[in-house]
Protein backbone atom coordinates (compact mmCIF):
# COMPACT_ATOMS: atom_id res chain seq x y z
CA UNK A 206 0.00 0.00 0.00
CA UNK A 207 1.20 3.53 -0.78
CA UNK A 208 2.26 5.42 2.31
CA UNK A 209 -0.08 8.35 1.55
CA UNK A 210 -3.06 6.04 1.36
CA UNK A 211 -2.03 4.45 4.65
CA UNK A 212 -1.83 7.83 6.35
CA UNK A 213 -5.32 8.97 5.37
CA UNK A 214 -6.96 10.70 8.39
CA UNK A 215 -3.80 10.57 10.52
CA UNK A 216 -2.97 13.83 12.26
CA UNK A 217 0.63 14.47 11.11
CA UNK A 218 3.02 17.04 12.59
CA UNK A 219 5.86 16.61 10.08
CA UNK A 220 7.38 14.16 7.64
CA UNK A 221 11.03 13.59 6.71
CA UNK A 222 12.08 11.52 3.69
CA UNK A 223 10.50 9.86 0.70
CA UNK A 224 6.68 9.78 0.78
CA UNK A 225 6.31 7.87 -2.51
CA UNK A 226 6.90 4.36 -1.21
CA UNK A 227 4.97 1.13 -0.86
CA UNK A 228 4.77 -0.62 2.45
CA UNK A 229 3.98 -4.27 3.06
CA UNK A 230 3.00 -4.40 6.70
CA UNK A 231 2.74 -2.67 10.06
CA UNK A 232 4.26 -3.51 13.45
CA UNK A 233 4.24 -1.76 16.83
CA UNK A 234 6.70 -4.28 18.25
CA UNK A 235 10.23 -4.01 16.82
CA UNK A 236 10.59 -7.80 17.08
CA UNK A 237 7.77 -8.29 14.61
CA UNK A 238 9.04 -5.88 11.94
CA UNK A 239 9.77 -7.37 8.49
CA UNK A 240 11.09 -5.94 5.26
CA UNK A 241 9.23 -2.83 3.97
CA UNK A 242 7.26 -2.46 7.18
CA UNK A 243 6.04 0.60 9.04
CA UNK A 244 7.18 0.60 12.66
CA UNK A 245 4.97 2.59 15.04
CA UNK A 246 6.84 3.76 18.16
CA UNK A 247 4.56 3.73 21.19
CA UNK A 248 5.50 5.35 24.48
CA UNK A 249 4.21 2.57 26.71
CA UNK A 250 3.66 2.08 30.39
CA UNK A 251 6.61 -0.29 30.84
CA UNK A 252 8.95 0.83 28.08
CA UNK A 253 9.22 3.18 25.10
CA UNK A 254 8.95 1.94 21.51
CA UNK A 255 11.32 4.75 20.41
CA UNK A 256 14.11 2.79 22.17
CA UNK A 257 13.77 -0.01 19.62
CA UNK A 258 14.10 1.97 16.41
CA UNK A 259 17.54 0.51 15.60
CA UNK A 260 16.22 -3.02 15.86
CA UNK A 261 13.16 -2.15 13.78
CA UNK A 262 15.30 -0.64 11.03
CA UNK A 263 17.63 -3.65 11.12
CA UNK A 264 14.56 -5.87 10.65
CA UNK A 265 13.50 -3.92 7.56
CA UNK A 266 11.39 -0.94 8.68
CA UNK A 267 11.19 1.65 5.89
CA UNK A 268 8.83 4.02 7.69
CA UNK A 269 8.78 5.13 11.32
CA UNK A 270 5.72 6.68 12.89
CA UNK A 271 6.73 8.39 16.11
CA UNK A 272 6.10 11.16 18.62
CA UNK A 273 9.68 12.16 19.50
CA UNK A 274 12.33 13.99 17.46
CA UNK A 275 15.09 11.75 16.13
CA UNK A 276 18.02 12.23 13.76
CA UNK A 277 17.26 11.35 10.11
CA UNK A 278 18.04 7.76 9.09
CA UNK A 279 19.21 7.01 5.55
CA UNK A 280 16.51 5.25 3.49
CA UNK A 281 13.88 5.55 6.22
CA UNK A 282 10.86 7.87 6.09
CA UNK A 283 10.01 9.50 9.42
CA UNK A 284 6.48 10.63 10.22
CA UNK A 285 5.96 12.58 13.40
CA UNK A 286 2.46 12.44 14.87
CA UNK A 287 0.71 13.73 17.98
CA UNK A 288 -0.39 10.33 19.20
CA UNK A 289 1.22 7.10 18.00
CA UNK A 290 -1.41 4.78 19.45
CA UNK A 291 -4.16 6.68 17.64
CA UNK A 292 -2.09 6.75 14.44
CA UNK A 293 -1.60 2.98 14.75
CA UNK A 294 -5.38 2.49 14.99
CA UNK A 295 -6.05 4.65 11.95
CA UNK A 296 -3.33 3.22 9.72
CA UNK A 297 -4.38 -0.30 10.73
CA UNK A 298 -7.93 0.45 9.65
CA UNK A 299 -6.66 1.94 6.37
CA UNK A 300 -4.31 -0.98 5.77
CA UNK A 301 -7.17 -3.47 6.10
CA UNK A 302 -9.48 -1.29 3.89
CA UNK A 303 -11.57 0.17 6.72
CA UNK A 304 -13.61 -3.01 7.26
CA UNK A 305 -15.85 -1.59 10.00
CA UNK A 306 -17.32 1.02 7.63
CA UNK A 307 -19.42 -1.67 6.04
CA UNK A 308 -20.00 -3.87 9.09
CA UNK A 309 -22.43 -3.95 11.99
CA UNK A 310 -20.13 -3.72 14.96
CA UNK A 311 -21.81 -3.94 18.35
CA UNK A 312 -19.54 -2.78 21.18
CA UNK A 313 -20.27 -3.69 24.79
CA UNK A 314 -18.55 -1.87 27.63
CA UNK A 315 -18.95 -1.82 31.42
CA UNK A 316 -17.20 -3.34 34.42
CA UNK A 317 -19.16 -6.60 34.49
CA UNK A 318 -21.31 -8.51 32.04
CA UNK A 319 -19.49 -7.74 28.76
CA UNK A 320 -18.52 -11.33 27.94
CA UNK A 321 -21.94 -12.66 28.87
CA UNK A 322 -23.83 -10.00 26.93
CA UNK A 323 -21.75 -10.41 23.76
CA UNK A 324 -22.34 -14.19 23.87
CA UNK A 325 -26.07 -13.62 24.26
CA UNK A 326 -26.13 -11.20 21.31
CA UNK A 327 -24.23 -13.67 19.15
CA UNK A 328 -26.61 -16.46 20.12
CA UNK A 329 -29.78 -14.52 19.32
CA UNK A 330 -28.41 -13.31 15.98
CA UNK A 331 -27.21 -16.77 14.99
CA UNK A 332 -30.55 -18.36 15.91
CA UNK A 333 -31.96 -15.89 13.40
CA UNK A 334 -29.48 -16.90 10.68
CA UNK A 335 -27.02 -14.01 10.98
CA UNK A 336 -23.36 -14.98 11.22
CA UNK A 337 -21.89 -13.01 14.08
CA UNK A 338 -18.21 -12.67 14.89
CA UNK A 339 -17.10 -12.39 18.51
CA UNK A 340 -14.22 -10.54 20.14
CA UNK A 341 -13.74 -10.75 23.88
CA UNK A 342 -12.17 -12.21 26.98
CA UNK A 343 -12.69 -15.90 26.27
CA UNK A 344 -11.71 -15.97 22.59
CA UNK A 345 -12.08 -14.35 19.18
CA UNK A 346 -14.47 -16.25 16.90
CA UNK A 347 -15.11 -16.12 13.16
CA UNK A 348 -17.51 -18.87 12.03
CA UNK A 349 -15.81 -22.14 13.09
CA UNK A 350 -12.44 -20.52 13.72
CA UNK A 351 -11.55 -19.68 17.29
CA UNK A 352 -8.44 -17.70 18.26
CA UNK A 353 -6.93 -17.49 21.73
CA UNK A 354 -7.56 -14.08 23.29
CA UNK A 355 -4.55 -12.33 24.81
CA UNK A 356 -6.55 -9.23 25.66
CA UNK A 357 -10.30 -8.72 26.00
CA UNK A 358 -9.98 -6.04 23.32
CA UNK A 359 -6.87 -6.62 21.19
CA UNK A 360 -4.52 -3.87 20.00
CA UNK A 361 -5.85 -2.00 16.95
CA UNK A 362 -3.59 -3.79 14.46
CA UNK A 363 -4.84 -7.24 15.51
CA UNK A 364 -8.38 -5.93 15.83
CA UNK A 365 -8.59 -4.50 12.33
CA UNK A 366 -7.05 -7.69 10.95
CA UNK A 367 -9.80 -9.70 12.68
CA UNK A 368 -12.45 -7.43 11.15
CA UNK A 369 -10.97 -7.90 7.69
CA UNK A 370 -10.96 -11.64 8.21
CA UNK A 371 -14.62 -11.45 9.19
CA UNK A 372 -15.45 -9.50 6.05
CA UNK A 373 -13.57 -12.01 3.91
CA UNK A 374 -15.66 -14.77 5.50
CA UNK A 375 -18.88 -12.82 4.85
CA UNK A 376 -19.36 -12.19 8.54
CA UNK A 377 -20.60 -8.61 8.53
CA UNK A 378 -21.76 -8.47 12.13
CA UNK A 379 -19.58 -8.64 15.20
CA UNK A 380 -20.33 -8.47 18.94
CA UNK A 381 -17.26 -7.23 20.77
CA UNK A 382 -16.23 -6.37 24.30
CA UNK A 383 -14.73 -2.91 24.54
CA UNK A 384 -12.56 -2.69 27.64
CA UNK A 385 -11.82 0.63 29.31
CA UNK A 386 -8.12 0.03 28.61
CA UNK A 387 -8.83 -0.23 24.90
CA UNK A 388 -10.82 3.01 24.91
CA UNK A 389 -8.18 4.87 26.91
CA UNK A 390 -5.30 3.49 24.86
CA UNK A 391 -6.99 4.14 21.50
CA UNK A 392 -7.09 0.48 20.44
CA UNK A 393 -10.59 1.09 19.09
CA UNK A 394 -10.02 4.59 17.64
CA UNK A 395 -11.60 5.00 14.22
CA UNK A 396 -13.96 2.02 14.52
CA UNK A 397 -17.44 2.71 13.19
CA UNK A 398 -19.73 1.10 15.74
CA UNK A 399 -23.39 0.62 14.88
CA UNK A 400 -24.40 0.08 18.50
CA UNK A 401 -22.75 0.77 21.85
CA UNK A 402 -23.90 -0.89 25.08
CA UNK A 403 -23.17 0.13 28.67
CA UNK A 404 -23.71 -2.59 31.31
CA UNK A 405 -22.52 -1.02 34.58
CA UNK A 406 -19.57 0.59 36.32
CA UNK A 407 -18.19 -0.44 39.71
CA UNK A 408 -14.80 -0.54 41.42
CA UNK A 409 -12.02 -1.98 39.25
CA UNK A 410 -8.88 -0.98 37.38
CA UNK A 411 -8.00 1.94 39.69
CA UNK A 412 -4.33 1.02 39.15
CA UNK A 413 -4.76 2.15 35.56
CA UNK A 414 -7.49 4.84 35.59
CA UNK A 415 -6.65 6.29 39.05
CA UNK A 416 -10.15 7.76 39.60
CA UNK A 417 -13.65 6.47 39.01
CA UNK A 418 -14.38 9.61 36.94
CA UNK A 419 -11.51 8.79 34.56
CA UNK A 420 -12.78 5.21 34.40
CA UNK A 421 -16.29 6.38 33.56
CA UNK A 422 -15.02 8.86 30.96
CA UNK A 423 -12.97 6.14 29.28
CA UNK A 424 -16.06 3.93 29.03
CA UNK A 425 -18.20 6.82 27.78
CA UNK A 426 -15.89 7.37 24.77
CA UNK A 427 -17.57 4.41 23.07
CA UNK A 428 -20.86 6.26 22.77
CA UNK A 429 -19.31 9.02 20.67
CA UNK A 430 -18.36 6.62 17.88
CA UNK A 431 -21.68 4.87 17.26
CA UNK A 432 -24.08 5.53 14.40
CA UNK A 433 -27.32 3.66 15.11
CA UNK A 434 -27.92 3.50 18.86
CA UNK A 435 -26.47 3.68 22.33
CA UNK A 436 -28.01 1.25 24.80
CA UNK A 437 -27.56 2.18 28.44
CA UNK A 438 -28.43 0.54 31.75
CA UNK A 439 -29.92 3.48 33.63
CA UNK A 440 -30.31 1.60 36.91
CA UNK A 441 -26.54 2.01 37.18
CA UNK A 442 -25.59 5.39 38.67
CA UNK A 443 -22.91 6.03 36.07
CA UNK A 444 -25.10 4.67 33.29
CA UNK A 445 -27.73 7.20 34.26
CA UNK A 446 -25.14 10.01 34.08
CA UNK A 447 -23.79 8.81 30.73
CA UNK A 448 -27.32 8.57 29.29
CA UNK A 449 -27.88 12.15 30.33
CA UNK A 450 -24.60 13.26 28.74
CA UNK A 451 -25.16 11.52 25.40
CA UNK A 452 -28.83 12.29 24.85
CA UNK A 453 -27.70 15.39 22.92
CA UNK A 454 -25.98 13.24 20.28
CA UNK A 455 -27.63 12.30 16.98
CA UNK A 456 -27.30 8.61 17.80
CA UNK A 457 -30.52 7.18 19.21
CA UNK A 458 -30.50 6.51 22.96
CA UNK A 459 -32.25 3.36 24.21
CA UNK A 460 -32.37 2.81 27.96
CA UNK A 461 -32.82 -0.48 29.78
CA UNK A 462 -33.21 -1.42 33.42
CA UNK A 463 -35.51 -2.72 36.08
CA UNK A 464 -35.79 -0.06 38.79
CA UNK A 465 -35.85 3.21 36.85
CA UNK A 466 -38.32 3.83 34.07
CA UNK A 467 -36.47 2.54 31.02
CA UNK A 468 -37.56 1.87 27.46
CA UNK A 469 -36.68 -1.84 27.63
CA UNK A 470 -37.35 -3.41 31.01
CA UNK A 471 -38.26 -6.58 32.90
CA UNK A 472 -41.11 -7.12 35.33
CA UNK A 473 -42.52 -10.08 37.30
CA UNK A 474 -38.97 -11.38 37.78
CA UNK A 475 -38.58 -14.81 39.41
CA UNK A 476 -35.14 -16.16 40.26
CA UNK A 477 -34.54 -19.90 40.69
CA UNK A 478 -31.42 -21.98 41.25
CA UNK A 479 -31.30 -22.91 37.55
CA UNK A 480 -32.38 -19.63 35.95
CA UNK A 481 -34.89 -16.78 35.90
CA UNK A 482 -38.17 -15.92 34.30
CA UNK A 483 -39.51 -12.44 33.61
CA UNK A 484 -41.85 -10.44 31.46
CA UNK A 485 -40.03 -8.39 28.86
CA UNK A 486 -41.52 -5.02 28.04
CA UNK A 487 -40.42 -2.86 25.09
CA UNK A 488 -42.30 -0.04 23.36
CA UNK A 489 -43.17 -2.51 20.59
CA UNK A 490 -43.86 -5.83 22.32
CA UNK A 491 -44.25 -7.60 25.65
CA UNK A 492 -43.94 -11.25 26.63
CA UNK A 493 -42.64 -13.87 29.07
CA UNK A 494 -39.06 -15.17 28.81
CA UNK A 495 -36.93 -17.76 30.58
CA UNK A 496 -33.13 -17.74 30.88
CA UNK A 497 -30.87 -20.50 32.12
CA UNK A 498 -28.55 -18.50 34.42
CA UNK A 499 -29.83 -17.34 37.80
CA UNK A 500 -29.45 -13.94 39.42
CA UNK A 501 -30.65 -10.42 38.85
CA UNK A 502 -27.37 -9.69 37.03
CA UNK A 503 -28.36 -12.33 34.48
CA UNK A 504 -31.64 -10.51 33.86
CA UNK A 505 -29.65 -7.32 33.24
CA UNK A 506 -27.37 -9.07 30.74
CA UNK A 507 -30.39 -10.55 28.97
CA UNK A 508 -32.00 -7.08 28.80
CA UNK A 509 -28.82 -5.59 27.32
CA UNK A 510 -28.68 -8.24 24.58
CA UNK A 511 -32.42 -7.99 23.98
CA UNK A 512 -32.22 -4.20 23.63
CA UNK A 513 -29.58 -4.66 20.92
CA UNK A 514 -31.82 -7.07 19.01
CA UNK A 515 -34.81 -4.79 19.53
CA UNK A 516 -32.86 -1.89 18.00
CA UNK A 517 -31.84 -4.15 15.10
CA UNK A 518 -35.54 -4.76 14.41
CA UNK A 519 -36.06 -8.28 15.77
CA UNK A 520 -39.54 -9.22 16.99
CA UNK A 521 -40.43 -10.95 20.25
CA UNK A 522 -40.50 -14.49 18.84
CA UNK A 523 -37.09 -14.06 17.25
CA UNK A 524 -35.64 -12.76 20.50
CA UNK A 525 -37.31 -15.50 22.57
CA UNK A 526 -35.94 -18.22 20.29
CA UNK A 527 -32.41 -16.86 20.70
CA UNK A 528 -32.34 -15.88 24.35
CA UNK A 529 -34.04 -19.04 25.65
CA UNK A 530 -31.66 -21.35 23.80
CA UNK A 531 -28.50 -20.01 25.46
CA UNK A 532 -26.90 -22.74 27.53
CA UNK A 533 -24.68 -20.43 29.58
CA UNK A 534 -21.22 -19.01 29.08
CA UNK A 535 -18.06 -20.86 30.12
CA UNK A 536 -17.04 -19.99 33.70
CA UNK A 537 -19.95 -17.62 34.23
CA UNK A 538 -21.97 -19.04 37.14
CA UNK A 539 -21.24 -22.50 35.79
CA UNK A 540 -22.12 -25.55 37.87
CA UNK A 541 -19.37 -28.18 37.94
CA UNK A 542 -20.82 -31.51 36.95
CA UNK A 543 -20.27 -34.14 39.62
CA UNK A 544 -21.99 -37.12 41.12
CA UNK A 545 -21.78 -35.93 44.73
CA UNK A 546 -24.33 -33.99 46.77
CA UNK A 547 -22.39 -30.70 46.95
CA UNK A 548 -23.02 -27.99 44.39
CA UNK A 549 -19.86 -26.36 43.05
CA UNK A 550 -20.16 -23.15 41.05
CA UNK A 551 -17.28 -21.64 39.08
CA UNK A 552 -17.71 -17.94 38.40
CA UNK A 553 -15.50 -15.23 36.88
CA UNK A 554 -16.30 -12.77 39.67
CA UNK A 555 -13.05 -10.83 40.06
CA UNK A 556 -14.55 -7.51 41.18
CA UNK A 557 -16.35 -6.69 44.46
CA UNK A 558 -19.64 -6.11 42.63
CA UNK A 559 -19.46 -9.37 40.69
CA UNK A 560 -18.63 -11.33 43.85
CA UNK A 561 -21.52 -9.70 45.68
CA UNK A 562 -23.90 -10.56 42.85
CA UNK A 563 -22.74 -14.15 42.66
CA UNK A 564 -23.00 -14.67 46.43
CA UNK A 565 -26.37 -12.91 46.75
CA UNK A 566 -27.69 -15.10 43.96
CA UNK A 567 -26.48 -18.25 45.73
CA UNK A 568 -28.05 -17.00 48.98
CA UNK A 569 -31.42 -16.98 47.29
CA UNK A 570 -31.50 -20.76 46.91
CA UNK A 571 -28.81 -22.35 49.12
CA UNK A 572 -30.11 -24.81 51.72
CA UNK A 573 -26.79 -25.42 53.48
CA UNK A 574 -23.68 -23.27 53.95
CA UNK A 575 -21.87 -21.06 51.41
CA UNK A 576 -18.15 -21.79 51.10
CA UNK A 577 -16.18 -19.34 48.97
CA UNK A 578 -12.74 -19.92 47.44
CA UNK A 579 -11.21 -16.83 45.86
CA UNK A 580 -8.16 -14.59 45.46
CA UNK A 581 -7.22 -11.47 43.51
CA UNK A 582 -4.98 -10.99 40.48
CA UNK A 583 -1.48 -9.58 40.95
CA UNK A 584 -0.25 -6.48 39.05
CA UNK A 585 -3.83 -5.26 38.99
CA UNK A 586 -6.03 -2.93 41.07
CA UNK A 587 -5.11 -3.32 44.77
CA UNK A 588 -8.05 -1.30 46.06
CA UNK A 589 -10.48 -4.07 45.25
CA UNK A 590 -8.68 -6.66 47.39
CA UNK A 591 -9.98 -5.70 50.87
CA UNK A 592 -13.34 -4.87 49.30
CA UNK A 593 -13.60 -8.39 47.92
CA UNK A 594 -12.49 -9.77 51.30
CA UNK A 595 -15.26 -7.90 53.06
CA UNK A 596 -17.91 -8.85 50.50
CA UNK A 597 -16.99 -12.53 50.64
CA UNK A 598 -16.90 -12.43 54.45
CA UNK A 599 -20.31 -10.83 54.73
CA UNK A 600 -22.03 -13.21 52.36
CA UNK A 601 -20.30 -16.57 53.04
CA UNK A 602 -20.23 -18.99 55.96
CA UNK A 603 -16.63 -19.95 55.33
CA UNK A 604 -13.97 -18.52 53.02
CA UNK A 605 -10.70 -19.85 51.75
CA UNK A 606 -8.56 -17.02 50.47
CA UNK A 607 -6.11 -18.24 47.87
CA UNK A 608 -4.13 -17.20 44.79
CA UNK A 609 -5.73 -16.01 41.56
CA UNK A 610 -3.06 -15.05 39.01
CA UNK A 611 -0.37 -13.57 41.28
CA UNK A 612 1.78 -12.55 38.29
CA UNK A 613 4.89 -10.70 39.57
CA UNK A 614 3.54 -10.16 43.10
CA UNK A 615 4.09 -12.31 46.19
CA UNK A 616 0.96 -14.51 46.51
CA UNK A 617 0.83 -14.27 50.31
CA UNK A 618 1.08 -10.46 50.18
CA UNK A 619 -2.02 -10.35 47.93
CA UNK A 620 -3.83 -12.70 50.31
CA UNK A 621 -2.94 -10.43 53.25
CA UNK A 622 -4.46 -7.45 51.39
CA UNK A 623 -7.68 -9.44 51.04
CA UNK A 624 -7.55 -10.49 54.70
CA UNK A 625 -7.79 -6.84 55.80
CA UNK A 626 -11.36 -6.81 54.47
CA UNK A 627 -12.48 -10.21 55.66
CA UNK A 628 -11.31 -9.35 59.19
CA UNK A 629 -14.03 -6.68 59.31
CA UNK A 630 -16.61 -9.49 59.21
CA UNK A 631 -17.35 -12.45 61.49
CA UNK A 632 -16.73 -14.98 58.76
CA UNK A 633 -14.47 -17.95 59.50
CA UNK A 634 -11.65 -18.14 56.97
CA UNK A 635 -8.40 -19.88 56.08
CA UNK A 636 -5.59 -18.69 53.85
CA UNK A 637 -4.12 -21.31 51.50
CA UNK A 638 -1.75 -20.03 48.82
CA UNK A 639 -1.99 -23.12 46.59
CA UNK A 640 -5.31 -22.81 44.71
CA UNK A 641 -5.69 -26.56 44.28
CA UNK A 642 -5.25 -27.14 48.01
CA UNK A 643 -7.71 -24.31 48.70
CA UNK A 644 -10.32 -26.01 46.52
CA UNK A 645 -9.54 -29.32 48.24
CA UNK A 646 -10.15 -27.73 51.66
CA UNK A 647 -13.53 -26.38 50.47
CA UNK A 648 -14.56 -29.79 49.20
CA UNK A 649 -13.30 -31.56 52.36
CA UNK A 650 -15.26 -29.37 54.77
CA UNK A 651 -18.42 -29.23 52.65
CA UNK A 652 -21.53 -31.13 53.67
CA UNK A 653 -24.67 -32.11 51.85
CA UNK A 654 -26.65 -29.09 50.53
CA UNK A 655 -23.69 -26.71 50.84
CA UNK A 656 -22.68 -24.61 47.86
CA UNK A 657 -19.03 -23.97 47.04
CA UNK A 658 -18.30 -20.89 44.97
CA UNK A 659 -14.90 -20.91 43.24
CA UNK A 660 -14.56 -17.31 42.12
CA UNK A 661 -12.25 -15.18 39.99
CA UNK A 662 -10.90 -17.37 37.20
CA UNK A 663 -14.00 -18.66 35.45
CA UNK A 664 -13.06 -19.99 32.00
CA UNK A 665 -9.29 -19.54 32.51
CA UNK A 666 -7.30 -22.70 31.94
CA UNK A 667 -4.04 -21.37 33.34
CA UNK A 668 -2.52 -19.67 36.34
CA UNK A 669 0.14 -16.97 36.01
CA UNK A 670 2.67 -17.28 38.82
CA UNK A 671 5.73 -15.06 38.40
CA UNK A 672 6.67 -15.39 34.75
CA UNK A 673 5.40 -18.97 34.55
CA UNK A 674 2.05 -19.93 33.08
CA UNK A 675 0.88 -23.28 34.44
CA UNK A 676 -2.19 -25.34 33.49
CA UNK A 677 -5.02 -24.64 35.89
CA UNK A 678 -8.72 -25.00 35.30
CA UNK A 679 -11.00 -24.50 38.34
CA UNK A 680 -13.64 -26.85 36.91
CA UNK A 681 -11.21 -29.68 36.13
CA UNK A 682 -9.34 -29.27 39.42
CA UNK A 683 -12.60 -29.48 41.39
CA UNK A 684 -13.63 -32.62 39.52
CA UNK A 685 -10.20 -34.18 40.04
CA UNK A 686 -10.36 -33.53 43.78
CA UNK A 687 -13.90 -34.90 43.99
CA UNK A 688 -12.65 -38.12 42.41
CA UNK A 689 -9.71 -38.26 44.85
CA UNK A 690 -11.62 -37.38 48.00
CA UNK A 691 -15.01 -39.05 47.62
Ligand SMILES: CC(=O)N[C@H]1[C@@H](OP(=O)(O)OP(=O)(O)OC[C@H]2O[C@@H](n3ccc(=O)[nH]c3=O)[C@H](O)[C@@H]2O)O[C@H](CO)[C@@H](O)[C@@H]1O[C@H](C)C(=O)N[C@@H](C)C(=O)N[C@H](CCC(=O)O)C(=O)O
Nearest residue numbers: 233234235247249250251252254257356357358360384386
Ligand atom coordinates in the same frame (compact mmCIF):
# COMPACT_ATOMS: atom_id res chain seq x y z
C1 LIG B 1 -1.86 -1.74 30.83
C2 LIG B 1 -2.00 -2.10 29.38
O1 LIG B 1 -3.07 -2.20 28.90
N1 LIG B 1 -0.86 -2.29 28.71
C3 LIG B 1 -0.88 -2.52 27.28
C4 LIG B 1 0.16 -1.61 26.64
O2 LIG B 1 1.39 -2.02 27.14
P1 LIG B 1 2.51 -0.99 27.55
O3 LIG B 1 2.04 0.40 27.37
O4 LIG B 1 2.98 -1.41 28.91
O5 LIG B 1 3.64 -1.35 26.50
P2 LIG B 1 5.17 -1.45 26.81
O6 LIG B 1 5.51 -2.82 27.24
O7 LIG B 1 5.56 -0.29 27.66
O8 LIG B 1 5.82 -1.26 25.36
C5 LIG B 1 5.75 -0.03 24.65
C6 LIG B 1 5.96 -0.31 23.18
O9 LIG B 1 7.29 -0.80 22.98
C7 LIG B 1 7.23 -1.90 22.11
N2 LIG B 1 8.41 -2.75 22.26
C8 LIG B 1 8.73 -3.34 23.46
C9 LIG B 1 9.82 -4.17 23.56
C10 LIG B 1 10.62 -4.41 22.43
O10 LIG B 1 11.61 -5.15 22.44
N3 LIG B 1 10.30 -3.79 21.26
C11 LIG B 1 9.21 -2.98 21.15
O11 LIG B 1 8.94 -2.47 20.07
C12 LIG B 1 5.93 -2.58 22.50
O12 LIG B 1 5.47 -3.47 21.49
C13 LIG B 1 5.01 -1.37 22.68
O13 LIG B 1 4.46 -0.99 21.45
O14 LIG B 1 0.15 -1.77 25.23
C14 LIG B 1 0.46 -3.12 24.83
C15 LIG B 1 0.45 -3.14 23.31
O15 LIG B 1 -0.81 -2.93 22.84
C16 LIG B 1 -0.56 -4.11 25.42
O16 LIG B 1 -0.22 -5.43 25.08
C17 LIG B 1 -0.57 -3.96 26.94
O17 LIG B 1 -1.57 -4.80 27.49
C18 LIG B 1 -1.10 -5.64 28.56
C19 LIG B 1 -0.61 -6.98 28.01
C20 LIG B 1 -2.23 -5.92 29.57
O18 LIG B 1 -2.10 -6.79 30.41
N4 LIG B 1 -3.33 -5.23 29.52
C21 LIG B 1 -4.50 -5.48 30.37
C22 LIG B 1 -4.46 -4.71 31.69
C23 LIG B 1 -5.72 -5.06 29.57
O19 LIG B 1 -5.59 -4.34 28.58
N5 LIG B 1 -6.87 -5.53 29.98
C24 LIG B 1 -8.10 -5.22 29.29
C25 LIG B 1 -9.28 -5.85 30.00
C26 LIG B 1 -9.58 -5.16 31.28
C27 LIG B 1 -11.00 -5.45 31.71
O20 LIG B 1 -11.24 -6.48 32.31
O21 LIG B 1 -11.88 -4.61 31.49
C28 LIG B 1 -8.10 -5.84 27.89
O22 LIG B 1 -8.72 -5.28 26.98
O23 LIG B 1 -7.55 -6.93 27.78
Ligand SMILES: Nc1ncnc2c1ncn2[C@@H]1O[C@H](COP(=O)(O)OP(=O)(O)OP(=O)(O)O)[C@@H](O)[C@H]1O
Nearest residue numbers: 316317318319320321342502505537552553554559
Ligand atom coordinates in the same frame (compact mmCIF):
# COMPACT_ATOMS: atom_id res chain seq x y z
N1 LIG C 1 -24.54 -7.43 34.59
C1 LIG C 1 -23.76 -7.79 35.59
N2 LIG C 1 -23.68 -7.04 36.71
C2 LIG C 1 -22.87 -7.38 37.71
N3 LIG C 1 -22.13 -8.48 37.74
C3 LIG C 1 -22.16 -9.28 36.66
C4 LIG C 1 -22.98 -8.98 35.53
N4 LIG C 1 -22.80 -9.93 34.62
C5 LIG C 1 -21.91 -10.78 35.12
N5 LIG C 1 -21.52 -10.41 36.35
C6 LIG C 1 -20.50 -11.03 37.21
O1 LIG C 1 -19.26 -10.69 36.64
C7 LIG C 1 -18.52 -11.84 36.25
C8 LIG C 1 -17.87 -11.59 34.93
O2 LIG C 1 -18.89 -11.54 33.94
P1 LIG C 1 -18.47 -11.27 32.43
O3 LIG C 1 -17.33 -12.13 32.13
O4 LIG C 1 -19.68 -11.36 31.59
O5 LIG C 1 -18.00 -9.75 32.59
P2 LIG C 1 -16.91 -8.93 31.77
O6 LIG C 1 -17.40 -7.52 31.83
O7 LIG C 1 -16.73 -9.52 30.46
O8 LIG C 1 -15.59 -9.08 32.63
P3 LIG C 1 -14.05 -8.73 32.13
O9 LIG C 1 -13.85 -7.29 32.39
O10 LIG C 1 -13.18 -9.56 32.96
O11 LIG C 1 -13.97 -9.06 30.70
C9 LIG C 1 -19.54 -12.98 36.21
O12 LIG C 1 -18.93 -14.18 36.46
C10 LIG C 1 -20.54 -12.55 37.26
O13 LIG C 1 -20.09 -12.91 38.55
Ligand SMILES: N[C@H](CCC[C@H](N)C(=O)O)C(=O)O
Nearest residue numbers: 555581582585609610661662
Ligand atom coordinates in the same frame (compact mmCIF):
# COMPACT_ATOMS: atom_id res chain seq x y z
N1 LIG D 1 -9.88 -8.62 32.54
C1 LIG D 1 -9.52 -8.72 33.93
C2 LIG D 1 -9.48 -10.14 34.24
C3 LIG D 1 -9.10 -10.45 35.67
C4 LIG D 1 -9.15 -11.93 35.92
C5 LIG D 1 -8.46 -12.36 37.14
N2 LIG D 1 -8.43 -13.79 37.13
C6 LIG D 1 -7.05 -11.80 37.19
O1 LIG D 1 -6.19 -12.42 36.62
O2 LIG D 1 -6.84 -10.75 37.81
C7 LIG D 1 -8.20 -7.99 34.17
O3 LIG D 1 -7.31 -8.10 33.32
O4 LIG D 1 -8.08 -7.32 35.17
Ligand SMILES: [Mg+2]
Nearest residue numbers: 319320342382
Ligand atom coordinates in the same frame (compact mmCIF):
# COMPACT_ATOMS: atom_id res chain seq x y z
MG1 LIG E 1 -15.03 -10.06 29.50
